[in-house]
Amino acid sequence: MRRLLAALTLCLSLVCPVALPIRAQQETADQQGLKTQTVYITREGKKYHLDGCRYLRTSKIAISLKDAKAKGFTACKVCHPPD
Ligand SMILES: [Zn+2]
Structure with a gap:
């Protein structure tokens, strides 16, 4: 021992x-x-955005890029988040 x-x-x-x-x-x-990249979605839209995008004026909900895509959101054409 x-x-x-x-x-x-x-x-x-x-x-x-x-x-x-x-x-x-x-x-x-x-x-x-x-x-884990964070993007932002709006209450009514079907796009995800980068912080500071003009579409985020009405509502801004933080979500991970992975989750946004899993929920069917697509990349915004104005702020060009990664897809
Ligand atoms: Zn945008």
Whole structure:
């Protein structure tokens, strides 16, 4: 039992200085941030817009690009959001 503990401690001390797990988590978060783009829809329209588009004067509802497309919204021809 004592031997196992010693082996485990040795293992941990070898892995610890590298601190790889923390780095991996940060990279994953960055990649998700790039994929989730926010666009805006209006209450009545069927288009999604970029922030600042003139069509957003009446109503402006934030939604992810992925969700907007999944709900059948299409890209606005005035502000040219990504599609
Ligand atoms: Zn627009």
